[in-house]
Amino acid sequence: xxxLDDGSLWDLDPAAGAAASxxxxxxxxxxxxxxxxxxxxxxRHLARRFRVLAGHYGGTAADAxxxxxxxxxxxxxxxxxxxPLVVLGHSFGALIGYELAWRLQELRQPAVALYASAAFSPxxxxxxxxxxxxxxxxxxxxxxxxxxxxxxxxxxxxxxxLRSARYALSLIDAYRYGSRPRPLDxxxxxxxxxxDRVIPPSxxxxxxxxxxxxxxxxxxxxxxxxxxxxxxxxxxVLLAAHP
Numbered sequence: 001x002x003x004l005d006d007g008s009l010w011d012l013d014p015a016a017g018a019a020a021s022x023x024x025x026x027x028x029x030x031x032x033x034x035x036x037x038x039x040x041x042x043x044r045h046l047a048r049r050f051r052v053l054a055g056h057y058g059g060t061a062a063d064a065x066x067x068x069x070x071x072x073x074x075x076x077x078x079x080x081x082x083x084p085l086v087v088l089g090h091s092f093g094a095l096i097g098y099e100l101a102w103r104l105q106e107l108r109q110p111a112v113a114l115y116a117s118a119a120f121s122p123x124x125x126x127x128x129x130x131x132x133x134x135x136x137x138x139x140x141x142x143x144x145x146x147x148x149x150x151x152x153x154x155x156x157x158x159x160x161x162l163r164s165a166r167y168a169l170s171l172i173d174a175y176r177y178g179s180r181p182r183p184l185d186x187x188x189x190x191x192x193x194x195x196d197r198v199i200p201p202s203x204x205x206x207x208x209x210x211x212x213x214x215x216x217x218x219x220x221x222x223x224x225x226x227x228x229x230x231x232x233x234x235x236x237v238l239l240a241a242h243p
Contacts, residue, residue, distance in 0.1 A: 006072075009027075085104070087115065089119065116207055143169070
């Protein structure tokens, strides 16, 4: 793994990434409390077809926002990723992924596909008000457990994950989609978990308004964190869609 520039974008398999300039790039965006390390094993399944990248959120700037985070990632992508780009975001990462995709489309350097995994649509996130700014650490821990954000037990890792979770949740609190529809010019694929108690699979249809193309969907066994255990089946979906 290798960080590019400011560390918001990571190349998970630098040797494979440099191998063929014509191959497709896959950008993986973690959920709240996650990091680029969540996707360390993905190159084993995809490196022959994709240059596998991952996003990493800073979690410190007081004036940060979903759109600001997406714009910073878009800058890194335009600088370091000449290949056609597929974006896959999990949970909160799907919201970042959509805003990144929209920014790239505005820059006339669009991605070729967006995959939204176990995530509300952007307008639904816009309706959420958690009140994270007034929550204690204990309350954040309880909320994180309720909505499936992993918090390691080891002190240092727990502190970092808690800080990252608070940061991401505060971005969701402040996010507003806006009144103007902003559909992407290419398909959106929704990946759902059949036993997800955080993001009901029935909400997947709300993503249809995020694209000018018919919505594509795939369902997998497991709960909200299914992606940690379903690399191979999700990889098969990606490989079939982007031969």
